[in-house]
Amino acid sequence: MSTLRCAIRDGIMTATMDITRERIAATEAVIRPHIRRTPLVQADLVDFGLPALPVTFKLEMLQHSGSFKARGAFANLLLRQVPQAGVVAASGGNHGAAVAYAAQRLGIPATIFVPDITSPAKAERIRGYGAKLVIAGSRYADALAASEAHVAQTGALAVHAYDQAETLLGQGSVGLELEQDAPGIDTLLVAVGGGGLIGGIAAWFSGRTRIVAVEPEQSPTLHAALAAGAPVDAPAGGLAADSLAPKRVGELMFPIARAHVERVVLVSDEAIRQAQAALWSSLRLVAEPGGAAAFAALLSGRYRPSPGERIAVLVCGANTTAVTFDS
Template identity: 45%
Template sequence: MSTASLTEADVKSAADRVAGRIRRVTVAPADADALPGTGTGTLWLACEFMQHGGSFKARGALNLALHHLENGTMPAEGIAIASGGNAGIAAAWAGRAAGIKVTVFLPATAPAVKIGKLRALGADVRLEGTVYAHALEASVRHAEATGALLSHAYDHPLIAAGAGTCAAEFREQVPDLDTIIVAVGGGGLFSGTAAAMFPHGVRVVAVEPENCRALNAALEAGGPTDVDVDSVAADSLGARRVSQMAYQLATDPLAASVLVTDDQIVAARTALWEHRRVLVEHGAAAALAAVLSGRYSPSEGERIGVVLCGANTDPSDLSH
């Protein structure tokens, strides 16, 4: 949707716009005894799964909605968005908070827990096809036919800037962070995080499942390219193509790309539950999996922040 660059100023504008309306991220230290594999570094967890709507995406959704309300550019038909679940939930929450109609398109394979949350938030839910790309096509057709404002799960500067406010809050609480690790689907959280952190010399590690690696493949190909999606975390990290914005930021020397297996994601999710009684979705566990599995190896004394970005999940599948 957008190839615009993203800057720290954009993130700061978003932070001012959503201040007092979103929940400030809670940061907690992760002791090495409880979460083995952290090596010689110090690990901090950003508990963003406690955000409105259950994920970081509430920040970007509210930033976009308020921007258009402030500028008189919000159509009567409201917002249309395609989502694997979390972006739709965030848009529905933001729409309810701002009095805006929201129509959400999801693949029919979306988790029932996410569909239920959408309906509870008052969204008009439309199930289309079997993958995110099908839902995206349907959302575009709807916007063209009705005049609704077409939002995007990740490829929009207002969405990404809002996402970046989480990292900015993280750094305010742990000002000497060396590295922030985030999971990547389409790249919105990575883009916002990179824009907020690179000016301060903070490294950003982008983590993806091995068989769900839109950003990693883009770096290999020299630009965004379509990939196959097959992962336990595909419901939230299942974008077939990363945004151009995320790709450009990922070419910065402060960025790194790491792949993890589904088994490593499941193990990290289970470890969080067993040692902290924290339940996150598989996509959120991917970032921690990079450290616990050794796919990302901290250097001596490295201060690492891991963003646990969402918890819209069914607790009955903890063993999967």
Template identity: 35%
Template structure:
């Protein structure tokens, strides 16, 4: 793609005037633990503490504020996995505009309920955000509503870019900004807002990483995506507007795995006391995943790194699963299956062996039939919380020494 990017710093400055006194200037917090990982001072831009729980309300409010009177009268329609939905709903209520929001059928319940509480009509259906987008665009055509895109519009990108202006004021010597990225509205807005000597890095989930391919080809390319816990950045194709900004700047892209994301969410809760959804933790996940040479390529040791915590709207049930996944990825959660003689006392003996190494048994399940079990045998699935990878190895070795054949699952 060629030509001048559609969003410049002046556009972001103008967007800030619209948002003044309406939204929070979210805090920046430091972290010694993450600084040790990065080899540079790490700061966290806490957009999960923004109104509606994410940065999305910034772009939504700018976009809706610039609608004509006729457009406001006819109402708006949007599509989102949750954060953009809430941003549009909140902004629409603030401006007195009727709003309809399409969301995937399995959208997180707290996000759905919050969107409804802000006054929008929610329509659920389909498995992906792309399905919701298609339905929203169709309704815009049929009903005359204005479609509010979650990331592919100059007003939206400019609104998200106000995060970058605040970072520059709060951390003037920032060297690198790590930004969770799906369609690219937030990272493009920040890239447009900050000086060229600041490295802006887009962080994507491995299971939904379209930007690396798109930048290599020089145009937005749709890629196949698979389910990721980072539903807020699970986008198959970059937006044209944000892609133009990022391509012109030569933005670097890093990807993170599901294990990286879950460990980041867990680490943020434990070490920084911040409850963040998986998509919002992508920047911290990049610190964890790319420590060493890969991280050194984008981090200046003499200048701070800012990780944008982009959202905190997470279902408690999902959060529990993510914490469990994160503990497993960090070697602190062990799932064993052992075969026992089917006689009274066998389970007590096994649990005694585990207790001797001070591991905490969480759940126990019996499997009494199976092709690999003898008539006098039973299998026991045991979930154990340990103190880390070394302790997990000690548990397995001690159980084996006690005469059992544990299988890690």
């Protein structure tokens, strides 16, 4: 392991570790050889039947393993000490696929626990990357409990989907790329599950760009946490339950969100379906429900931009079988 990588790892693992711009930039330098710099697509809201306004889409669904999660997965595997027993992760699907992919590329054994609501597309990706797939329970929390028992038995390294410093640091590299490639954005819409993505991005921008969280009405984890003043259990259902429905947001991301996320917008399952269809119809972008949720806030009018507002939308995942190619 390089001197730089050792230094970064030692800094990250200190008890007083903060999720800062400096540490995000240092982490991005380590994971850069292993991740894609995902592109931007410029469009206009008039293409979607809305008042004319330019919008920038960050296509993180084109990341390795089909979602932004590869960033956090590589950050964990490269910056932490991995035992001979390998790594274990609990996931609704995307995190598991990302950890499986990173582990395959780095020659590390991986065991992934998922609930039975995980989509077939995501389960197949995990198996295809050579990881051992274990179905455990009906919700993410069930898979997490099973993975924790596995860690206790085997000594494998647990790679948490969102409540781990390295995970947030890796996901924060999305913000770094966006600021470099599209400077001057006023507002960024980001879907929220456990909060690793929005926590990392909000830490990167640190109030310099308006961050709007988008959650399904049936999985309002961050909305509930901000109302309560701390992470609390919330309903975990709906169309995007396999990617945006943990029981609660992470402890690490919560103070970041409280400081730097302007608001939470809730969207219906029908709005998410319409956003998926609109992204495909107008831009030929394939997005899973969680990946389309941020755009659903714009399309449904739950978030109404001001005239001249410079908007960016993160399309964060594409692991779906919603589009088939029969001809």
